[in-house]
Amino acid sequence: MTTTISVIGTGYLGATHAACMAELGFAVIGVDTDPAKIADLSAGRLPFYEPGLPELLRAHTDGGALRFTTSIAEAADADVHFLCVGTPQRADGLGADTTHVRAAVAGLVPHLRRDALIVGKSTVPVGTAHELQAVADALAPEGVRVEIAWNPEFLREGRSVEDTLRPDRLVLGVTSEAAEQTLRTVYKRAIGAGTPVVVTDLVSAELVKVSANAFLATKISFINAVAELCEATGGDVTDVSRALGHDARIGHAFLKAGLGFGGGCLPKDIRAMMARAGELGVDQALTFLREVDDINMRRRHRVVEMATDELGGSLLGRRVAVLGAAFKPLTDDVRDSPALNVAAQLQLRGAQVRVYDPQAMDNARAVFPTLAYADSAADALAGADLVLLLTEWSEFLELDPAQAGDLVAQRRVIDGRNALDTDAWRRAGWSYRGLGRPRMEPIVESAAPVAATELELVG
Ligand SMILES: NC(=O)c1ccc[n+]([C@@H]2O[C@H](COP(=O)([O-])OP(=O)(O)OC[C@H]3O[C@@H](n4cnc5c(N)ncnc54)[C@H](O)[C@@H]3O)[C@@H](O)[C@H]2O)c1
Numbered sequence: 422m423t424t425t426i427s428v429i430g431t432g433y434l435g436a437t438h439a440a441c442m443a444e445l446g447f448a449v450i451g452v453d454t455d456p457a458k459i460a461d462l463s464a465g466r467l468p469f470y471e472p473g474l475p476e477l478l479r480a481h482t483d484g485g486a487l488r489f490t491t492s493i494a495e496a497a498d499a500d501v502h503f504l505c506v507g508t509p510q511r512a513d514g515l516g517a518d519t520t521h522v523r524a525a526v527a528g529l530v531p532h533l534r535r536d537a538l539i540v541g542k543s544t545v546p547v548g549t550a551h552e553l554q555a556v557a558d559a560l561a562p563e564g565v566r567v568e569i570a571w572n573p574e575f576l577r578e579g580r581s582v583e584d585t586l587r588p589d590r591l592v593l594g595v596t597s598e599a600a601e602q603t604l605r606t607v608y609k610r611a612i613g614a615g616t617p618v619v620v621t622d623l624v625s626a627e628l629v630k631v632s633a634n635a636f637l638a639t640k641i642s643f644i645n646a647v648a649e650l651c652e653a654t655g656g657d658v659t660d661v662s663r664a665l666g667h668d669a670r671i672g673h674a675f676l677k678a679g680l681g682f683g684g685g686c687l688p689k690d691i692r693a694m695m696a697r698a699g700e701l702g703v704d705q706a707l708t709f710l711r712e713v714d715d716i717n718m719r720r721r722h723r724v725v726e727m728a729t730d731e732l733g734g735s736l737l738g739r740r741v742a743v744l745g746a747a748f749k750p751l752t753d754d755v756r757d758s759p760a761l762n763v764a765a766q767l768q769l770r771g772a773q774v775r776v777y778d779p780q781a782m783d784n785a786r787a788v789f790p791t792l793a794y795a796d797s798a799a800d801a802l803a804g805a806d807l808v809l810l811l812t813e814w815s816e817f818l819e820l821d822p823a824q825a826g827d828l829v830a831q832r833r834v835i836d837g838r839n840a841l842d843t844d845a846w847r848r849a850g851w852s853y854r855g856l857g858r859p860r861m862e863p864i865v866e867s868a869a870p871v872a873a874t875e876l877e878l879v880g
């Protein structure tokens with residue numbers, strides 16, 4: 422008999438998980454409270470940009486292994502239920518809003534007709550799984566036993582299919598041997614021979630997830646703090662980072678200095694972790710995360726300062742091309758996007774900003790409708806006094822600096838991601854500023870190289 426899986430919440434995480442579970446051979450039902458999202462997914466249309474996912478979605482909705490509904494009752498007969506609903510930052514503070522995970526469990530459990538395993542994948546404050554178990558126990562129909570497990574998700578947007586089908590580790594927070602075996606069976610086709618599986622309790626599983634994101638955020642802010650030092654001293658953070666990364670104990674990953682981290686996860690998760698530590702009376706353990714957050718936000722202000730400085734002290738009426746709106750390349754996600762934050766700050770200070778992003782234009786318009794948007798990179802560059810690269814899409818890294826130079830009013834670029842080929846841009850007559858790097862002037866090629874014989878004569 423085919424195992425049936427339900428996936429509750431079909432956003433970036435849930436839609437990916439549902440399609441990948443169908444790819445692994447299960448019958449999958451995806452449930453979401455958003456009817457527009459469900460209409461799109463049911464028709465095989467992915468309502469966001471994620472490489473490789475549209476093909477999986479289309480294949481399995483067409484093939485019948487994957488279907489979607491707004492009715493949680495229809496999920497009741499599944500063998501395993503994955504919780505993938507949002508846990509956004511609470512409007513009234515820094516903690517995570519767990520309303521949706523509670524609502525999902527409270528919505529599902531009364532419909533269950535047999536024992537069930539509900540597996541949390543959302544990122545939650547430590548202790549949530551135990552609270553959900555209490556909710557489930559209170560609402561379970563007579564004779565039905567519901568077990569909550571926690572299986573945190575580590576996928577990265579832009580690589581979510583690969584990360585789901587070939588995870589670098591699995592964390593199974595369980596309270597019974599049976600739950601562990603069920604999850605091992607579900608993931609059997611995804612885990613290669615050497616994939617580590619860490620089996621642990623609910624609390625530790627919840628903690629792994631927030632700790633992983635806090636560590637990644639700390640690594641980025643560490644190198645961005647070094648960038649601040651470089652800016653004060655004339656050092657080049659890209660060289661410092663490269664040299665640091667060669668130490669195998671440190672590594673190159675997540676050591677790229679620039680505009681810092683954004684997105685729907687890292688910023689909210691470090692704030693939620695601090696808030697939870699406060700609630701638990703151990704806030705001192707995580708006060709350093711306040712610094713991590715502050716360093717990160719300072720980078721955004723620094724780019725605005727640099728832009729003002731480049732334009733002689735005032736942004737008023739100056740034309741600024743902003744390349745990038747998504748929080749990173751390969752996604753259309755603009756949640757807490759550093760690029761959009763900078764674009765909005767520039768506009769507030771009187772600049773005429775034109776933003777272009779290859780995938781995130783609709784989402785950007787929805788969040789910042791008053792910003793001006795260009796139809797293409799070339800359109801954004803036309804007549805610009807200053808160019809800002811804020812999301813390192815390959816389309817921008819592949820721009821021909823000479824052709825780009827013909828479009829702008831002034832050949833000045835600020836590379837907020839330290840990603841451009843500096844020499845190529847400088848040789849095309851651009852002045853270049855990166856973050857945590859010295860200002861670089863255009864390279865003027867000398868017209869006639871000195872002949873070797875002349876050098877010998879001088880020697
Ligand atoms: N996006 C990622 O890369 C990623 C990776 C790992 C973990 N996570 C975590 O996964 C969770 C979801 O993140 P996301 O980025 O997919 O968010 P999202 O906002 O894209 O999706 C959440 C979905 O849940 C739906 N929803 C809310 N309440 C519901 C309910 N009661 N029943 C059914 N559906 C409901 C919403 O309509 C929405 O479609 C968060 O906890 C996040 O921290 C996200």
Ligand SMILES: O=c1ccn([C@@H]2O[C@H](COP(=O)(O)OP(=O)(O)O[C@H]3O[C@H](CO)[C@@H](O)[C@H](O)[C@H]3O)[C@@H](O)[C@H]2O)c(=O)[nH]1
Pocket residue numbers: 544574575576577578579634637641674675676677678679680681682683684685686687748749
């Ligand atoms: O050296 C680096 C690496 C990343 N970033 C920035 O950090 C942010 C986050 O990047 P990334 O972690 O790749 O994006 P997410 O898709 O948000 O993934 C993170 O958040 C997910 C949700 O919790 C987790 O599942 C992933 O493991 C975790 O990497 C982006 O703004 C990047 O531009 C840097 O500034 N420097």
